[in-house]
Amino acid sequence: MLQSKLFGKTLKKISSQIKIRSNELLIRGGFITESTAGRYYFLPLGWRVHEKIKNIIKEEMDKSGAQELITPVLHPLELWQETNRTSTTGFELMKVKDRRGSDFALGGTAEEMMVDLIRGMEVSYKDLPYNIYQFSTKFRDELRARGGLLRVREFVMKDAYSFDRNEEDFKKTYKKMEDSYARIYKKMGLKTDVVLADNGYIGGEYCHEFQVESEIGEGRYFVSEDGKYIAHEDVAEFKRKQINPGEKEKPLEIIEQPQWIKTMEDNVKHYKLPKARFLKNVVYRNITNNEIIIVVVRGDLEVNKTKLEKVLSAVGQLCDANEEDLKELKTKHGYVHSWGHEKARYIGDISLKSVKNFIGGQKEDKTDSFNVNYGRDFECEILVDVAMAYDGAETEKNGKLKEKRGIEVGNIFQLGYHYTNLMKGAHFTDKDGKKKNYYMGCYGIGLGRTMAAIVETMNDERGIIWPDNITPFKIHLISIDQDQEAQKLYCKLQEKGYEVLFDDRKISPGEKFAEADLIGCSYRIVISAKTLEKRKLEVKKRSEKDVTFMSEKELLSKIL
DSSP states (O other), X not given: OBGGGOSSOOOSOOOTTOOOHHHHHHHXXXXXXXXXXXXXXXXXXXXXXXXXXXHHHHHHHHHTTOEEOOOOSEEEHHHHHHTTOSSOSSSBOEEEEOTTOOEEEEOSOOHHHHHHHHTTSOOBGGGOOEEEEEEEEEEOBOSOOBTXXXXXXXXXXXXXXXXXXXXXXXXXXXXXXXXXXXXHHHHTTOOOEEEEEOOGGGOSSEEEEEEEEOTTOSEEEEEETTSSOEEETTTOOOOOOOSSTTSOOOOOEEEEOOTTOOSHHHHHHHHOOOXXXXXXXXXXXXXXXXXXXXXXXXXXXXXXXHXXXXXXXXXXXXXXXXXXXXXXXXXXXXXXOSSOOTTEEEEEEGGGGSOSSEEOSSOOSSEEEEEEOBTTTBOOSEEEOOBOOOTTOBOSSSOBEEEEEEEEEEEEEEEXXXXXXHSTTOEEEOTTSOEEEOEEEEEEEEHHHHHXXXXXXXXXXXXXXXXXXXXSOSXXXXXXXXXXXXXXXXXXXXXXTOOEEEEOOSSOHHHHHHHHHHHTOSEEEEEOHHHHHHTOEEEEETTOSOOEEEOHHHHHHHHO
């Protein structure tokens, strides 16, 4: 490719609003450019990288026995209605009508489509397992697009869906996909943590995310000291330390309290005790049935809404209570009781058993309760794990937790019978001649986000450092006033099958070198009067500091 003819140019300056390093480099390098918020053009350089990422994924998927196909972009809305996912997806579905008035959803994920496809076929247990996958554009009307390719509203995803006879067979498929993903990311030069996570709107009982550790990542997860326990903040478990185990339970009292005490910080300041000694109440409303939920937790902990939604089977249905909700309980912010509001459901965190003689729980203008003990003075409907893990929290067996942030580049989900129970006719004929529902899993990789993660972790102050198998061009050939000789080498390298970006432009050597570093091709080869005099080529690998001089024969031997 002649750089003078390359569509998409490098940029010296971009918007000061762009803070994420990968976004900056991909835009400045001429790989992508924004259309509207959360939607990007992939320019020729970017698309070359994108398709190389795709080929790596495809190679490993095919090796695993998965088979590629493609589904329609428009999904009949009634399929999403079958699984009750029209309003509980975790993102806003984009919907359209055709000229006949039929309702469709722009595909954000394809569980329903794949189940609908396979339930239209006569399948025997002898045919199973099936693992079918596609590379297709997904549409998610995200509330907030950010970070360039890290959170977008339109993107290409590899999504795969497995159909097994039972759980035992599924576990083999799941492990096969986990191993395939490990090979995919290793080939791309990405180090990933396999993180236990929450299935959320996808359904099923468990899943794992592949996280690339990064300070700018949206994923927050925890790794135990021994490295054997890795879990996303949505599901991370931890031990509730006993705060005052040697203290005896004291009689419950209603005590006078200064009227200025409104917050947890006020309590700490007044009583000169740690937050763990106080009761905290957090109020939510279920948007589907308007039920009010009060979560009672130890004062030093935060409520994990994802855990709470899982406990209540209300994924995506809880929102923070507002003033009107509190009026319904005949209370207001700072005055919510830990028991006694008749119109509310009370859910307690297991930390309530780790403290004796809590302070709080029945606050009024001038009084509050003192020496409150769970089980003796109040009880919740259930006592479960609904608290957020934190850096330094103890686990039962694996030592302390260390907090990390990461970019989620892929995920694998156990779906079980979630979809095949909801969608009638999703069954196969088993050995005994009976119809049985498929046991499912699904497996996703976002290609754009993976590209961004590569750039985020593989760059220096000058630009991108692409891995050799993803680089847009293997060789960046630069001529310094030696166009004729450079043209000969360019043609020769192309004839031998090398991907070459030839900078044939009439600009200064410094500009050419700066752009070469920014774009990040694997090898920079320079032809100049100096190299011709030595009868050598100046060669520099992008990931290395030193420049070497070698013959054409030595060069071809090296880059092979």
